[in-house]
Amino acid sequence: MNVVWTREQLDEGVKRLASQLVTTLVGVPRWALVGIRDGGVPLADELADEVERLGARRPDRGDVDITLYRDDLYTGLEKPVLGDTDLPFPVTGCGIVLVDDVLFTGRTVRAAMGEVWDFGRPDFIKLVVLVDRGHRELPVAADLVALSLHTRKSDRVTVDWDRREVRVEPGAG
Amino acid sequence: MERKDLLGLRGMPRAEIEALISTAARMRQVGERRIKKVPTLRGRLVVSLFFENSTRTRTSFELAAKRLSADTLSFNVSTSSTAKGETLMDTARNIHAMQPDCIVIRHASAGAPALLARSFPFSVINAGDGINEHPSQALLDMLTMSDHWGALDGRTVAIVGDVQHSRVARSNIFGLATMGARVVVAGPGTMCRRELAALPVTRRHTIDEVVGEADAIMMLRIQRERLGKAMLPSAREYAAFYGLDLDRLQRARPEVLVMHPGPINRGVEIGAEVADGGRSVILDQVTNGIAVRMALLYHLLGREGPVDEG
Incomplete structure (x- = not known):
């Protein structure tokens, strides 16, 4: 196991993302941070706090659980447990900032966009991630990234919010 | 949950009942959305085969299937005169040839859903069999x-x-x-x-x-x-x-x-x-009937298929 980012770096990374967000979205009347369950939720919470600390209006918050939108339901594996999707604001006319901890194949983001769309017609969707680990399988790119990692596809990348570190575990491949 | 069919609650472990109930509570939220439909079971075929009259159970299952984007097909069969066992198996063979993923069956004879479950690869949901279970x-x-x-x-x-x-x-x-x-x-x-x-x-x-x-x-x-x-x-x-x-x-x-x-x-x-x-x-x-049936279809369907790394 390999810790690639420690507490200070993670704190710094979140702050940087928040300030880039505020700069990017200046002049946008209404936007919301939407965490992708489960990994994106703590980051979305922290970004909301940071944005407010920077003197900007606190954005709306919501979360999506993409289980029902996955493209890999028929795996014969135990069914994933459903989580709550909660978008407690009108999506139509709102700018949506999707938030996830790790960007990998892009399939999760595609599913999350599909889900947001079923709630309304957003003005735009942007994507913010803490870690981009590569190996995309879809034409998906993040608008803001705190840490880009070169990984092997079999590696496991974990953002541990309790210990506040980013770890890479080498896979069998 | 590794289960092909739902025939009854007799002997069903508590953990499975709890999983179905908690999934159903989540499924209910889909019905509260602007677009009351998710793509989960796209391309799957759910056939309702009712040998007894029923409007609400059948429509509830069909709406559940539609909210999960499955295709639905409804057979209304009257029980009138033909020998029941033969008719049931023949009807089921015909439906099997259409390659359904799930059959929702109601039948006047207890055990009819179990017979289909034993005989065919598709999932069978008992929507009422005689005086046995619902x-x-x-x-x-x-x-x-x-x-x-x-x-x-x-x-x-x-x-x-x-x-x-x-x-x-x-x-x-x-x-x-x-x-x-x-x-x-x-x-x-x-x-x-x-x-x-x-x-x-x-x-x-x-x-x-x-x-x-x-x-x-x-x-x-x-x-x-x-x-x-x-x-x-x-x-x-x-x-x-x-x-x-x-x-x-x-x-x-x-x-x-x-x-x-x-x-x-x-x-x-x-x-x-x-x-x-x-x-x-x-x-x-x-309202809960639709949610529970969505949860059932979600848990029973899709036991095989391609594996993707999310």
Whole structure:
């Protein structure tokens, strides 16, 4: 196991993302941070706090659980447990900032966009991630990234919010 | 959950019932969205095969399938004259040739769904077989109770009416016992006989004995075709002795839930002012029915297929 980012770096990374967000979205009347369950939720919470600390209006918050939108339901594996999707604001006319901890194949983001769309017609969707680990399988790119990692596809990348570190575990491949 | 079919709640482990109920609570949220549809079961085929009349169960399953983006096909088969076993298997072979992923079946003979489940690779959901079981109804009843109570442990549920011939009652009895609730039944002697002692229930003779002790009172529908025959003298007499009217409800616990699987006979087993009153959760049961059936389809379908790394 390999810790690639420690507490200070993670704190710094979140702050940087928040300030880039505020700069990017200046002049946008209404936007919301939407965490992708489960990994994106703590980051979305922290970004909301940071944005407010920077003197900007606190954005709306919501979360999506993409289980029902996955493209890999028929795996014969135990069914994933459903989580709550909660978008407690009108999506139509709102700018949506999707938030996830790790960007990998892009399939999760595609599913999350599909889900947001079923709630309304957003003005735009942007994507913010803490870690981009590569190996995309879809034409998906993040608008803001705190840490880009070169990984092997079999590696496991974990953002541990309790210990506040980013770890890479080498896979069998 | 590695399960191909849902035939009944008899013997179903508590963890599976809990998983279905909690999934159903999540599925209900889909019905509250602007677009009440998710792509989960796109391209899957769910066939409803009803050998007995039913509008609400069939439409509830079909709506559940549609909300998960599955395709639906409905066979209405009358039972009239043909030998049932042969007809059933032949009909099923025909449907099998259309490559369905799931068949939802209602049949007058107990065990018909089990026969199909044994004989075919598609998933089979029992939507009522004879006087055996109607598991999706009991699951939606338990979801409705758990919305109000959380855990069902230690709760008392009264089932009143033709318990003897009710598949709704039987599935509820099995499911509720597994979930730690106590079931008390009451009904006319012909409909609530001593053989019920083989089931995990306490038998009482009059509705007045159970009303006061119950956290939920489930009124069963009286089948009008049975009225005026050996089992029951008349609708008026049934209402007088076993109907839940306002007067009886006043002797119940203030927070009691009044339930009914529908369709209701107003003024027979349940008074109109009770069915429409503040303690009634009958329409919640209908909403929960769709959610429970979505949860069932979600858990049963898609046992094979491509594997993707998310």
